[in-house]
Amino acid sequence: MAVREIITYGDPVLKKKASKITVFDASVKELFDDLLDTMYSANGVGLAANQIGVTKMALVIDTGTFENPRVLRLANPVVASSSREKAVFEEGCLSFPGLTEKIERPSVITVKAQDENGEELMIEASGLEAVALQHEIDHLNGVVFIYRMSPVKRMLHNKELKEIKKLGKNKK
Ligand code: NI
Numbered sequence: 755m756a757v758r759e760i761i762t763y764g765d766p767v768l769k770k771k772a773s774k775i776t777v778f779d780a781s782v783k784e785l786f787d788d789l790l791d792t793m794y795s796a797n798g799v800g801l802a803a804n805q806i807g808v809t810k811m812a813l814v815i816d817t818g819t820f821e822n823p824r825v826l827r828l829a830n831p832v833v834a835s836s837s838r839e840k841a842v843f844e845e846g847c848l849s850f851p852g853l854t855e856k857i858e859r860p861s862v863i864t865v866k867a868q869d870e871n872g873e874e875l876m877i878e879a880s881g882l883e884a885v886a887l888q889h890e891i892d893h894l895n896g897v898v899f900i901y902r903m904s905p906v907k908r909m910l911h912n913k914e915l916k917e918i919k920k921l922g923k924n925k926k
Contacts, residue, residue: 800886
């Protein structure tokens with residue numbers, strides 16, 4: 755288990771589509787452990803593998819509380835269905851430190867995925883869990899949340915985006 759470095763906006767790995775996990779061995783469990791350790795250390799509710807530089811279809815979320823965690827470790831997740839009804843949430847992203855914006859997404863979704871042993875699962879999610887799942891599945895497809903904003907809203911964050919990009923470059 756290890757806390758890994760979180761990759762920030764500007765790094766091309768965030769635009770890459772992750773590849774499917776086909777072999778469910780110890781390295782997959784280790785990847786999930788690292789994702790959770792990294793997410794908790796950054797106080798996030800979700801993290802996708804490409805945010806730590808691994809382009810594999812793995813994500814973790816925990817939308818519970820400290821006393822009542824609700825952890826999902828999902829491999830190869832896809833949104834199988836989504837409600838016509840939408841909800842707006844103020845979203846943030848660990849790859850965009852300091853930036854938040856209201857994003858509209860379907861309010862209820864079902865997700866088809868596999869657990870860390872390769873067993874298939876179907877999850878119905880609503881509320882924050884549905885938001886977090888859609889946000890992280892987007893990451894695995896190379897889509898970051900600023901592309902879910904209207905162009906006008908994205909433009910309003912131009913200055914912050916430039917600063918986040920600079921931050922990433924200075925780390926290297
Ligand atoms: Ni994110």
